Amino acid sequence: MKIRVLGSSGARMPGHNLPAFLIDDFLLLDAGTSTCVLNKIAQRKITHILITHAHLDHINSIPFLAENLVNGHYGKPLTVISGRDVINDIKRNIFNNRIWPDFTAIPDRKKPVMKFMNIAAGSCMKISGYQVCTAKVNHPVPSYGFIIEDPNGRTLVYTGDTGPTNKLWNMMSYHDVRALIIEVAFPDSMKQLALLSGHLTPSLLSEELKKMKKVPDRILVTHISPSYRSEIIRELKKNTGVKTEILSDNKLIRI
Numbered sequence: 157m158k159i160r161v162l163g164s165s166g167a168r169m170p171g172h173n174l175p176a177f178l179i180d181d182f183l184l185l186d187a188g189t190s191t192c193v194l195n196k197i198a199q200r201k202i203t204h205i206l207i208t209h210a211h212l213d214h215i216n217s218i219p220f221l222a223e224n225l226v227n228g229h230y231g232k233p234l235t236v237i238s239g240r241d242v243i244n245d246i247k248r249n250i251f252n253n254r255i256w257p258d259f260t261a262i263p264d265r266k267k268p269v270m271k272f273m274n275i276a277a278g279s280c281m282k283i284s285g286y287q288v289c290t291a292k293v294n295h296p297v298p299s300y301g302f303i304i305e306d307p308n309g310r311t312l313v314y315t316g317d318t319g320p321t322n323k324l325w326n327m328m329s330y331h332d333v334r335a336l337i338i339e340v341a342f343p344d345s346m347k348q349l350a351l352l353s354g355h356l357t358p359s360l361l362s363e364e365l366k367k368m369k370k371v372p373d374r375i376l377v378t379h380i381s382p383s384y385r386s387e388i389i390r391e392l393k394k395n396t397g398v399k400t401e402i403l404s405d406n407k408l409i410r411i
């Protein structure tokens with residue numbers, strides 16, 4: 157499985173892109189970044205987007221990707237997948253013909269550029285031979301973590317944004333996980349804010365790792381706030397007790 161980090165930052169600033177991970181060129185995991193880093197050909201290869209939750213930093217590039225696909229998308233519609241509550245929020249608040257056009261009716265309803273699909277928490281589905289399972293995580297809005305297994309059995313888990321959580325770790329225990337992409341948004345000095353806003357700090361991450369039946373081979377950290385980056389990296393080295401890798405934009409990971 158090839159994972160291209162399009163964005164892994166907790167805030168948008170020059171040189172810092174919002175969360176998005178492109179799996180084997182076709183499956184986008186969150187859509188904080190896509191059209192500003194992928195060329196036209198790469199954009200057209202994306203057939204599915206898994207969305208963890210409807211916060212703007214995870215969905216903001218979907219409207220521009222849909223617009224770009226109007227010209228020259230000859231294949232199937234781009235399918236945006238998440239829990240029903242997340243999909244409803246995106247439909248009602250963005251693709252509502254006011255903020256942005258309803259691309260599920262463009263150019264027409266029979267052959268649209270984009271479509272939406274629901275996945276229920278606790279369930280699995282097949283996407284082009286890849287198995288995707290989902291569990292709810294802990295964030296102020298409905299949010300889902302994903303377990304993605306490629307046809308060779310290589311498995312990646314992505315938390316999206318979450319505070320301390322359990323369901324995803326329970327589901328993960330049934331899989332042989334090569335890599336976990338997990339968020340750490342704040343330093344330990346901001347633990348209260350992290351808990352209130354449904355995020356993790358380095359010491360909260362180490363508590364989560366203790367809950368796992370088996371810690372995945374690789375722990376890849378994302379969503380670090382640029383303002384606290386050096387502090388968080390220092391604390392991750394000191395506090396977690398396992399080796400973590402800090403993701404950076406444009407990095408290519410193979411698992």
Ligand SMILES: [Zn+2]
Nearest residue numbers: 209211295317
């Ligand atoms: Zn969020």
Ligand SMILES: [Zn+2]
Nearest residue numbers: 211213214317
């Ligand atoms: Zn976020």
